[in-house]
Amino acid sequence: MSQSAFGKLSDLIGFLFREGRFLKSPIVLYAFLASASRTLMIYAVNQAAAQGGPDFPMLVLLLFAVVTSLVTAHWARVTGIRLVENVNHLLRHRVSDAVLNADVSFFQSREPGHVYNALTGHTLMVSNTMTRLADMLQAVLLLIFCFGYMALESWPAVVASIVSLSLGVLAFLLAERPARSLLKRANTSRAEFYDAMNDLLRGYKELRLRQARRIDLATRVDHVVDETRDRTIAAERIFSYSGIAASASLAVLLVSIVTLLPLVTDADSVVTLQVLTVVLFTFGPIEAVVSGLPGFARASVAYEQMNEVLAELDANPETEAVRAAQDSRPTFDKLELKGITATLRRPSKAHGTKAEDSFTLGPIDLVLEPGQSVFITGGNGMGKSTFMQILTGLRHPDGGQILLDGKPVTRDTVGDYRGLFTAVFSEFYLFRQLYGLTADERTRLQQHIDELGLSQGVSIEGDAFSSLSLSTGQMRRLALSIALAEERPIIVLDEFAADQDPVRRAFFYDVLVPRLAKKGHLVIAVTHDEHCFDKCDRLIRMEDGNIVLDKLNAPAPA
Numbered sequence: 001m002s003q004s005a006f007g008k009l010s011d012l013i014g015f016l017f018r019e020g021r022f023l024k025s026p027i028v029l030y031a032f033l034a035s036a037s038r039t040l041m042i043y044a045v046n047q048a049a050a051q052g053g054p055d056f057p058m059l060v061l062l063l064f065a066v067v068t069s070l071v072t073a074h075w076a077r078v079t080g081i082r083l084v085e086n087v088n089h090l091l092r093h094r095v096s097d098a099v100l101n102a103d104v105s106f107f108q109s110r111e112p113g114h115v116y117n118a119l120t121g122h123t124l125m126v127s128n129t130m131t132r133l134a135d136m137l138q139a140v141l142l143l144i145f146c147f148g149y150m151a152l153e154s155w156p157a158v159v160a161s162i163v164s165l166s167l168g169v170l171a172f173l174l175a176e177r178p179a180r181s182l183l184k185r186a187n188t189s190r191a192e193f194y195d196a197m198n199d200l201l202r203g204y205k206e207l208r209l210r211q212a213r214r215i216d217l218a219t220r221v222d223h224v225v226d227e228t229r230d231r232t233i234a235a236e237r238i239f240s241y242s243g244i245a246a247s248a249s250l251a252v253l254l255v256s257i258v259t260l261l262p263l264v265t266d267a268d269s270v271v272t273l274q275v276l277t278v279v280l281f282t283f284g285p286i287e288a289v290v291s292g293l294p295g296f297a298r299a300s301v302a303y304e305q306m307n308e309v310l311a312e313l314d315a316n317p318e319t320e321a322v323r324a325a326q327d328s329r330p331t332f333d334k335l336e337l338k339g340i341t342a343t344l345r346r347p348s349k350a351h352g353t354k355a356e357d358s359f360t361l362g363p364i365d366l367v368l369e370p371g372q373s374v375f376i377t378g379g380n381g382m383g384k385s386t387f388m389q390i391l392t393g394l395r396h397p398d399g400g401q402i403l404l405d406g407k408p409v410t411r412d413t414v415g416d417y418r419g420l421f422t423a424v425f426s427e428f429y430l431f432r433q434l435y436g437l438t439a440d441e442r443t444r445l446q447q448h449i450d451e452l453g454l455s456q457g458v459s460i461e462g463d464a465f466s467s468l469s470l471s472t473g474q475m476r477r478l479a480l481s482i483a484l485a486e487e488r489p490i491i492v493l494d495e496f497a498a499d500q501d502p503v504r505r506a507f508f509y510d511v512l513v514p515r516l517a518k519k520g521h522l523v524i525a526v527t528h529d530e531h532c533f534d535k536c537d538r539l540i541r542m543e544d545g546n547i548v549l550d551k552l553n554a555p556a557p558a
């Protein structure tokens with residue numbers, strides 16, 4: 001096995017010792033007691049056999065050894081389950097925290113399959129290794145005790161057993177590298193399967209309207225499922241070969257003890273029988289060690305790939321200060337964007353090249369103040385959403401500065417800065433649970449639900465909405481109700497009116513937006529409704545990532 005593969009196994013073991021707190025758990029003591037009592041059992045059986053039947057003390061010793069072995073094995077198992085669940089708990093928290101604190105660019109550039117895989121398969125695989133580790137420890141301790149006892153009977157038998165065990169381990173080491181590579185590829189296929197499942201679940205309508213699309217996706221699912229199965233089987237087959245080699249070496253050991261031991265040593269039939277008994281008892285632990293090794297290899301692949309996902313999630317994570325930001329509602333007098341630029345990159349359309357397509361926003365200079373309604377317009381792909389992401393502090397600009405009342409917004413202060421905003425994005429998400437809403441906000445939410453004509457379809461029941469079975473326009477109005485209930489100083493609405501009927505649209509432009517601005521909110525709305533461009537205080541037009549028009553409208557007559 002290469003040094004790096006060794007390193008990977010020890011990374012996993014190190015993690016289980018450090019963070020799984022394996023060595024601090026009573027499982028180590030239980031494993032020790034279980035192995036010691038088993039060895040005692042072998043000794044008592046052997047002594048009884050040599051005496052032609054157990055005498056009373058030997059019978060007591062045997063009983064004691066059997067009971068201790070069973071009880072400690074049970075305790076070890078129960079403690080092992082607790083350790084597994086603790087590691088599972090730790091890893092699931094770690095991955096979900098990393099998702100919660102990842103930079104938004106992660107979500108815009110990656111499919112979610114590998115994150116689901118890390119959260120489910122990888123964490124389970126790694127945590128299950130805790131019991132494997134306990135079994136392995138028990139097996140190794142038992143081997144040490146048995147070898148010690150065997151050494152009292154016959155040294156050559158010990159040497160032969162160690163050689164046999166080493167051959168088993170060597171067979172595993174030879175199998176590890178190719179099997180590991182197959183396991184990695186099987187995991188990649190599994191992540192692709194999750195992505196395909198995502199398509200199945202989210203694209204259910206489109207799939208039903210076009211048979212060819214449905215067949216294509218079904219073929220893709222078949223393909224990744226087949227690949228996962230075949231690669232896993234291929235990896236397991238390699239491990240199985242190594243297991244067979246290990247078993248063969250054990251069989252050779254047995255035969256040699258029966259045939260060679262009496263020849264190379266002066267062992268009589270009683271010693272041979274006793275050594276044979278010990279060897280038979282050690283058969284189990286040796287097999288446990290050898291057959292347990294592939295489990296470690298599988299888990300270390302999962303651990304390695306889970307860490308890759310974590311590293312991706314942790315690239316540019318939100319800072320501690322941002323995570324600790326309070327949900328206050330700061331006020332502001334002036335919001336200034338100075339020379340803001342951002343470049344988006346994606347792989348080029350030209351196949352076979354490593355070139356990238358890029359889109360550059362800005363430089364943008366803008367001053368915004370409370371109590372204004374600002375409409376942003378511009379053709380598709382002109383940079384409005386990118387601009388909104390930067391304005392709301394979701395995306396960090398590559399150049400320039402945002403100044404809030406003259407103070408630059410930094411990576412550390414952006415958490416508080418975000419507290420200025422509430423938004424309904426064009427691709428918004430509605431949580432069924434009312435996460436984070438205070439009692440006052442819930443009261444206001446109910447008022448807005450009534451005002452926006454939603455009370456027929458939805459109500460607040462406890463901590464959640466009664467249902468989210470609403471039309472698209474209603475869903476967007478429900479998202480708006482939440483935004484309004486939050487009463488933040490800046491309200492961002494991305495193409496809000498696009499899916500509203502004429503009555504709601506008129507209410508939005510003629511009543512809601514002016515009312516919010518009058519109350520002192522800064523309302524920023526992306527819109528394509530040209531006939532309503534005179535209904536705002538300020539109209540901004542974007543083209544190719546730049547502001548090409550910034551016009552103040554004459555105030556509406558009182």
Ligand SMILES: Nc1ncnc2c1ncn2[C@@H]1O[C@H](COP(=O)(O)OP(=O)(O)OP(=O)(O)O)[C@@H](O)[C@H]1O
Pocket residue numbers: 344345346357358359378379380381382383384385386387
């Ligand atoms: N990762 C990326 N790499 C390069 N260009 C990108 C990337 N993501 C988006 N773009 C491009 O950036 C441009 C701006 O996108 P943006 O979503 O900001 O436009 P928009 O004005 O909001 O469009 P729409 O009105 O259609 O919502 C688009 O031309 C888009 O194709």
